[in-house]
Every structure is written in C-alpha cells, then in structure tokens.
Amino acid sequence: MRLFIAIRLNDEIRSELAEIQSFLRNRGVSGNFTKLENLHLTLAFIGEYADPENVLEAMRGVPFAPFSIWLKGFGSFGDLYWRRIGENETLSAYVKRLRRALAESGIPFDRKKFSPHITLIRRASFDKNRGFPGVSAPDASMEVDRVSLMRSDRAKSGMVYTEIGQVSGLKEEELR
Numbered sequence: 055m056r057l058f059i060a061i062r063l064n065d066e067i068r069s070e071l072a073e074i075q076s077f078l079r080n081r082g083v084s085g086n087f088t089k090l091e092n093l094h095l096t097l098a099f100i101g102e103y104a105d106p107e108n109v110l111e112a113m114r115g116v117p118f119a120p121f122s123i124w125l126k127g128f129g130s131f132g133d134l135y136w137r138r139i140g141e142n143e144t145l146s147a148y149v150k151r152l153r154r155a156l157a158e159s160g161i162p163f164d165r166k167k168f169s170p171h172i173t174l175i176r177r178a179s180f181d182k183n184r185g186f187p188g189v190s191a192p193d194a195s196m197e198v199d200r201v202s203l204m205r206s207d208r209a210k211s212g213m214v215y216t217e218i219g220q221v222s223g224l225k226e227e228e229l230r
C-alpha cells in the first residue's frame with residue numbers, strides 16, 4: 055500500500071483553503087484542485103510499503119506534544135501551487151526525529167528536504183498574459199494535536215486518503 059505521514063487539517067482551515075481555491079478558479083486558474091477532504095500537510099512520504107504496523111511503531115517512538123502551525127502566504131514548485139507553512143522549529147525538530155525513526159526502522163521514505171506546504175493545485179495553469187492572480191489571505195493558525203499515518207488509493211473519482219493510524223499528544227482517556 056501507498057503510505058505517507060501527515061498532519062490532517064481541521065474543518066475551519068480546510069474551508070478557508072477551499073475559498074482560496076474558488077477565488078483562483080473564478081480568476082481563470084485551472085488544474086487539479088485538491089479536494090477539500092484531501093487537504094493535508096505531508097511530513098514524510100513513504101510510498102509503497104507493506105507493513106503499516108511497523109510505521110506506527112516507529113511513530114509511537116517519537117515524542118510528540120501538541121503545537122501550533124501557521125499558514126502564511128503561498129508558493130509554487132513548478133506548476134504545483136501551495137499554501138506556505140511559516141518557519142516552525144517545533145515542527146522541523148519533530149519531522150527530523152520522525153524521519154530518523156523511520157530510517158532506523160528500515161522504512162523507506164522520500165529524503166527530499168522537508169518544505170512544509172499544503173498543495174492546493176497540481177498542474178496549475180493560467181492565462182500567461184494576465185499572470186497568476188494575486189491572493190491575499192490572512193495568516194491562519196491551527197493547533198496540531200496528532201499526526202496521522204495515511205493510506206493513498208487511486209479511485210475513479212481521484213485520490214482517496216484514509217487515516218489508518220495516529221499518534222497523539224493526548225492521553226488515552228482524553229481521546230475518548
């Protein structure tokens with residue numbers, strides 16, 4: 055199965071992001087817009103791997119305490135258009151430890167430098183004469199209280215992401 059580790063976003067943040075997507079669509083941007091339910095922040099992309107329990111075990115070994123992330127501005131890698139996550143030492147330190155734990159457990163993952171972003175549009179295209187529309191969106195913050203192991207499946211309707219496990223800073227009894 056195809057796996058990745060991610061921070062899932064709350065409803066408020068996802069609807070803010072969906073509004074930004076609509077704004078861009080209405081200004082003539084086309085492409086593959088991430089569906090609202092699929093919006094997330096990837097921490098490590100594992101890819102094809104048959105043993106999710108081993109991944110969860112590695113995730114459980116990394117200390118986690120809730121922290122905040124800030125969504126600030128936008129950026130692009132080629133035709134991938136995304137919402138930027140502000141500088142965040144807590145997040146970077148967590149991802150470093152998480153990736154070290156994966157490596158120590160022999161779990162493969164994409165070793166590209168961690169550039170925290172939330173993909174809004176893949177294969178974005180726009181009228182070159184008009185340029186990419188400027189977007190002004192206020193910074194937004196979200197409390198991160200868990201990290202999820204996600205499975206990605208390709209369906210007729212597009213990608214389907216399913217949470218198959220999680221680690222949380224909360225105690226068992228607080229989760230209920």
Ligand code: 2AM
Binds near residue numbers: 094095098172173206
């Ligand atoms: P992206 O949004 O920048 O494409 C599921 O595919 C998630 O894993 C996406 O958030 C994707 O990031 C991320 N990802 C990171 N490295 C990847 C890779 N090598 N192949 C596919 N997805 C990758």
